[in-house]
Amino acid sequence: MRDYFKKIPETIQQLIGPRPYYIDDIGMSSSQVICFDDMILKIQECCEESENELRMIKWLQRKLPVPRILHEERADNTQFLLMSRILGQMSCDESYMDRESVLIELLAQGLKMLWSVDITDCPYSNSLEQKLRQARGRVEQGLCDMENVQEDTYGENGFRDPSDLLSWLETHKPQEDLVLAHGDYCLPNVFLQDDKISGFIDLGRCGIADRYQDIALCYRSLLNNYQGAYGGKAYSAFHPERLFEALEIKPDWEKVRYYILLDELF
Ligand SMILES: Nc1ncnc2c1ncn2[C@@H]1O[C@H](COP(=O)(O)OP(=O)(O)O)[C@@H](O)[C@H]1O
Ligand SMILES: [Mg+2]
Structure with a gap:
């Protein structure tokens, strides 16, 4: 299953380390969400929405409870957004x-x-x-x-x-x-x-x-x-x-x- 991780950029792989994970398939969009105990990696195709998600999470820090961005990177038209996991x-x-x-x-x-x-x-x-x-x-x-x-x-x-x-x-x-x-x-x-x-x-x-x-x-x-x-x-x-x-x-x-x-x- 770790094969899945091969295309994940090196910096993110290092931040993730050996943490256990599971794949979330709740969302209706084509994004892939990998859940760790304390962080979430959302992988989606670069588009207006993926750009806006990043922009709005940044703008909403300290205004509303939204995830913190831990790292963001783009490669091969794919956005990798590593963020904190919301509790509850x-x-x-x-x-x-x-x-x-x-x-x-x-x-x-x-x-x-x-x-x-x-x-x-x-x-x-x-x-x-x-x-x-x-x-x-x-x-x-x-x-x-x-x-x-x-x-x-x-x-x-x-x-x-x-x-x-x-x-x-x-x-x-x-x-x-x-x-x-x-x-x-x-x-x-x-x-x-x-x-x-x-x-x-x-x-x-x-x-x-x-x-x-x-x-x-x-x-x-x-x-x-x-x-x-x-x-x-x-x-x-x-x-x-x-x-x-x-x-x-x-x-x-x-x-x-x-x-x-x-x-x-x-
Ligand atoms: N920061 C987060 N904290 C906790 N759970 C998350 C977080 N991001 C995503 N998830 C989980 O993954 C699911 C799908 O992520 P979401 O960003 O809603 O993608 P989609 O666009 O596919 O709906 C969410 O419903 C939630 O269960
Ligand atoms: Mg959703």
């Missing part, structure tokens, strides 16, 4: 899923922490204009998956194909209410420990965006995880809409739908 569990861990109101309260707290960050000098914008530009590129290159999507996105009661969805998104842009958005605020990307937020990870899409970018994906992630969509336990009763009570805001269902649909193209 992913928020989709059963110990939290089994306590829905605690989980929702914590996820809402996490959102409020993100929104409290001053975005004046935030180095990246993921506003609609930017997201739709990226989405257009992806549609044109045929990169949009029609399989890993919500059930009703495409088909009889949905859109014909990614291009049809993109046209709808371009003509139905909602007014933006800009905050610091995580960009992929789903349960595996929010870590909890002792009933507190212990960290945010997977920050490649983090930047300035509408508040509903994160609200919508959090809502969808609660829904999918409670339905057992990723092979976990399926719950018979769950109430993701309680997220809005915890956030003390009136839900804007149009925006929830819009941002979930937008994410289908990524």
Whole structure:
């Protein structure tokens, strides 16, 4: 198995040393994540997201609980990011899923922490204009998956194909209410420990965006995880809409739908 390590740059190999490890296959992206006791090595193809992940982790140091960068290196169009390991569990861990109101309260707290960050000098914008530009590129290159999507996105009661969805998104842009958005605020990307937020990870899409970018994906992630969509336990009763009570805001269902649909193209 150590063969896997052959392509890892020498400096990183030395930092890792003989530590035991396991491979994490939770993420939906094409990245590879190797977990050590105290550090994580994320290997991904160099792209706008991998660059942004590094940039945003740096910018968020001392602003929010995010990993520390231990070493970063690029070789053969691949980014190797060695970072500290966030303690605790992913928020989709059963110990939290089994306590829905605690989980929702914590996820809402996490959102409020993100929104409290001053975005004046935030180095990246993921506003609609930017997201739709990226989405257009992806549609044109045929990169949009029609399989890993919500059930009703495409088909009889949905859109014909990614291009049809993109046209709808371009003509139905909602007014933006800009905050610091995580960009992929789903349960595996929010870590909890002792009933507190212990960290945010997977920050490649983090930047300035509408508040509903994160609200919508959090809502969808609660829904999918409670339905057992990723092979976990399926719950018979769950109430993701309680997220809005915890956030003390009136839900804007149009925006929830819009941002979930937008994410289908990524
Ligand atoms: N710094 C970290 N601390 C703890 N766990 C991590 C860290 N980075 C990644 N992981 C683990 O690896 C998984 C996948 O990493 P992530 O950065 O979310 O990649 P992906 O883009 O594939 O979702 C996470 O859900 C988490 O379980
Ligand atoms: Mg992730």
